Amino acid sequence: MRENNFDIVVVGAGHAGCEAALAAARMGARTALLTTSLDSIARMSCNPAIGGLAKGQLVREIDALGGEMGKVIDATGIQFRMINTGKGPAMHSPRAQADKNAYHVEMKRRLEAQQGLLLRQAMVTSLVIEQQQVRGVRTLSGHTYRAGAVILTTGTFLNGLLHFGPATIPGGRMGEPPALGLSECLRSAGLKMGRLKTDTPPRVNARTVDWDATEEQPPDPDPRPFSFSTERIDTEQISCYMTHTNAATHEIIRKSLDRSPLYDGQITAGMGPRYCPSIEIKVLRFPEKDSHLLFLEPEGRNTLEVYCNGLFTSLPMDVQEDMAHSIRGLEKAQIIRYGYAVEYDWAPPTQLGPGLETKRIRGLFHAGQINGTSGYEEAAAQGIMAGINAARKLQGKDPLILGRDEAYIGVLIDDLVTRGTEEPYRMFTSLAEYRLVLRQDNADRRLMKYGRENGLIPEALWQKLQRKEKAIRETTAYIHKTYHGGKNLAVMLRRPEMDFERLAELHPRLNELAPDGAVREQVQIETKYEGYLGRQMQQIQRFRRNEEKQIPDWIDYNQIPELRCEAREKLSDVQPVSLGQASRISGVSPADISVLMVYVEGRRKTGIRRQEAGAEGAKG
C-alpha cells in the first residue's frame, strides 16, 4: 500500500536533510525523506572533514540539541584533532578527518533505523502549494506526497551545472543529475532565486604520491569526541600531509587562465567564496605570493583516494594534470577525480523567518546551501533547526529561535535571515559577538535544555548534564571559599601558570569534588576568565533588551512616514521579529529604531487600552 500522507516531507538527504528528517521524526512527526539517490546520503562532496574553527562549535551545538552529525563522525572519523589549543578556550575547535564512505553508510543506517521515518529514493520535481500554503510535493514519476510542511534541502542540485574548463555537464555533483523543476516552481510561487558557485579540487591516488616529500600532520594522541554522548574514540588514527604550490604551478595556472570558465562569462554566479577561493583566483589576486599551502587528506580508511585541500579549481583537465605534477610530492601523482566548479540555484534567505520558514509560503522551510551557505556543519545546523521548527509548527508551537548570545547556530541563522549573504556563507568565530561564551566546551550547558524540551535528548544524557552542573556549582563555590596555605584557591587557579590538575595535586580534596575532566575544565575556564566572561554577560544583558522587544506582526512599515524610505523598504522586506533584529538590518539606522520603538510601544499601549475599554463595555 502506498503511503501518501505525511506531516513533514524533507527533500534531499544531505547534511541538512538528514538532521531535519531525524529531528522531525523523533519529535513524533510522520516524516518522509526523499532523495534522488540513496547511495548519496550524507555525501561529503568536498573536503573529507567535519569541524574546524567555528564549524566544530556548530557540530557540538547540533549535538547538544540532539542532532546526529557529531555521533556519526565520532563513529567513523579517522583523525581527530582539537585545533587552536595554543589559544584561549573560546578558540578551541574540534576537527576530524572523515572516512567519507563510512560516514555515508553510518548516516544511512541511522536513517533506516529511525522509527516514524520513511526513507525513499525519489526525485521531487515540484511543490504542491494551495493558497500560499505548502501541501506536499510531486515526484518525477507523478507520485504526490501530501504534507503539512516541506523542508527543502537541495544543496547544489537545483539546476546544477558542472564546469570543467570550457566543458559543462548538467549535474548537482559529479556523476549525479541535477534537480530540475523545483527552482521554477519556487520562482513562480514568488520567491526570488539566485545563482552561486563553488569549486572542488582534484583527488589523487595515494599510491602515486611521494609521501617522503611532504610534511606529516599527525593526529592528536588523545582524540576527543564531538558528541556529548560519545565516551571516547577508540578507532585507529591516521595522519594528513602538507605540501605547497610553487612558482612553476602558478605559471601553469597563469598561462591557462583564458581557459578558465570564470573569465569568459561561462560561470554567471561570480567568483565564488572569498574564504575558499579557487587556486586560479588566489594566484591572480595575490601575485606576490609564489607558494600556497596544500593539505593532502585521505578520503577514507578503505580507499587510496587523497583530497588535495587548497587546490580548488575549475580549470581544464590537462591543466590540472600539469598543475598537480609541478607540486612537490605530486610529481607522478595520478588524478583519480578532476576538480570542477558547480553552479546552482539558491533562494536568498532574507525571504525566511528566523524559524527558517519562508515568509511567502506557509509551511515551506529551507535549510542548507539553498540558503546560500557553504559547509556540511552550517547545513546540518540549519537542518536540525528546520526539522525542529517544522515539527513545532505542526504542534501549534512557536518556532525555536536561538539567540546570537546563545549559539553559533543563532548567529548563523540571524545573519542569514536578517542580513542575507552575497557569497556562500561560512561560519567564522569573528561573526559571533559573544564568542567568549559560545565555546565548544559548554555547548551542552547552553543548548541541551532546548533539545530536551523538544524530546531529542534521552533522559540519561540530561541527568548526566544535571550531575555535571551540580559538580561545577559545588566545586566553584568550594574554591572561592577555601584557602590553601593562606591563599584562596580561586585566586591561585587564576594565576597563568596554574591549572586545575596542578591545583588538585596541591589540594587533593578537589579530586573528590571534581573527578570528571569536563567539570574541571568548566571550573577552570570560568575562574580564569571570570572578568572577561562577566563583561560578556553584561553585554549579553544589554543585547537581550532589544531582542526581547517584539515587533508585532500587524505592523505596516509603510504607515510610518517618519521612517526613512530605505528603512521602510528593508524592514518590510525582512519583517524582523524584534527591535534587536531590526537594528541589524543594513540600511536601518539607530534613529529608525527609535522611531520604531516609540511607534510600536505607542500602538501597543493603545491596543491594550482599547481592549480594556472593550472588556469594560462588555461588562456594562
Next chain:
Amino acid sequence: MTDTPDTILAVSTPAGYSPRAILRLSGPEALACVAERFHADGDYGDWRRTFSATRGRLHLAEADAQVPALVYVMRAPRSYTREDVVELHVPGCPALLDMLLDEFLSGGAGALRLAQPGEFTRRAMLNGRIDLAQAEAVLALIRARSESELAAAAARLGGGVSRRCAELQDQIAELRAQVEAALDFAQHGIELIGAGEVMERCASLRRTILEEVSAGRGELASRGAVTVAICGAPNAGKSSLLNRLAGSERAIVHPTAGTTRDAVTAQLRAEGVTFNLLDSAGLARRPAGPDAEAVRRSRVGAATSDLIMLVIDGSVPLPQDALEIAEGVDAARLLCVINKSDLPRVVEEEHLRRMGLECEMLHASALTGEGVDRLRDMLWRVVAEGRLDASAADCLFNARQRSALGRAAEEIEEGERAVRDDLGYEFAALNLREASEALGEVTGRVTSQDVLDRIFSRFCIGK
C-alpha cells in the same frame, strides 16, 4: 518596564552662549551622580526632595573649580520621563558645559552616558508619561533631531576632530582585521600579526586618541559660534532682514552700540548652532567718510567672519558695484539674499549668475518674512555640511565624541593588557570591538562583515 535603564545626560538647551543652560539627567543614578558633585548653599533643607530647587555649587574635579548651579529635582514617577530627573541650571557658556559633561561622563564606571536623540521623550513615552497622540508627534521630533545630527555628522567628516575620529576608527578596524585574521584564519598559512606588534599598535592608538581628546578641548574653547557678516548696499534691507532673522528664532537681540568692528548685533540659533549676525550697515553708518571707505570697512568685517550674507534689493535694477564685496570670496562662504520679494521682481538669480556670482541664492522679504525660514535652513546647512572649516559644527558633537574617544581609549588599553598577559587575541579582539563600537557612535558602525572584508582583501585566505 522590566529594564533597568541607564542613566542619561544631555544639555537640553541649544549650544552657544546664553544666560542659562540646562543639563538634564534622567534615570536611577541621576541623584547619586549629582550628589557626588553638588554642594548646596546655606540652609535649603534636603535638595533631593522632589520639586525642590536648590542653589549651590558643582565641583569640577579635574579643573578643581566650583560652578554656581541651581538644581531642580523631580523624583520618579512625577517627572517627564517617570524616572528620577535632575536639572542643573548653569551659566550658558559652551566651554563650561563641556567641562561639566566631561566631569559627569568621566566618573563612576559607565553609570552615566550621553542621551541619544529624542531619548528623554522616548523614555517618557515608554514609561507611559505621554500618550499615543503625543508619541506620534515625538516620532517626527526624533526624525528631525537625528537627521540634523546625521547631516552634521556627515559634515564633520570633512574636517577637524571628526575626520581624525574616522581615521582612528579605520585604524582600529585595520588592527581588528589583523587580529581576527590571526584567530579565524590561523590555519590558512597566512602571516599572522605578532603580539609585540598588537601591543605597539594598541599603545600608539591610545596615545593618538588621548591627543585628540585634548586637541578637541582646545578647539571648542576657541569657537563658540559662527559669525555672519551681512553686507550690501545701504538700502537693500540688511537691518530689517537681520531683525526678521533674529525675530523668527526669538533670539535675544543685543542692541549693542555699533562702536566696535566685531559688534554682535543679533544672535540666531538654528538646530543647536549659534550664529552671530554682524550688521555691516552699522559699520558703514559710522562717520568715517565717503562710501568707498564704508565698502572697505565692510570688506574687513567680511574677511574676519565665517560667512558673508550678501543682501541685494531685488526690486530695483542692480547698481554697478553690487557684487564688489563678493569679489574674491569663496563661494562656499557666501550666501546671497535677493530681498524685497514682496515687490515686483527686477533682479533674478540668473542675472547674478551671469555677473559671475556662484553662491547659493534665494528670494526673501524682510518685510513679510517670506523665505526667511529657508534662509535660516540655508545658514545651518552651510555649517552642517562642513562648508566652513567644520570646527564650529564640531562643537556640537564634541562631548559625544570625547566620551566615545575616552571609552575607546580605555578599551584599547585593556586590549593591550590582555595581549601582554598572554590571554590570547580573542580577548583583545573583544576590547577592540568595544572600542570600535564606542567610536561607532560618532563615525558610524563597523560590522563584523566589514572586518571580514578587510581580511579577505588583505590576506590570501583558503587552504
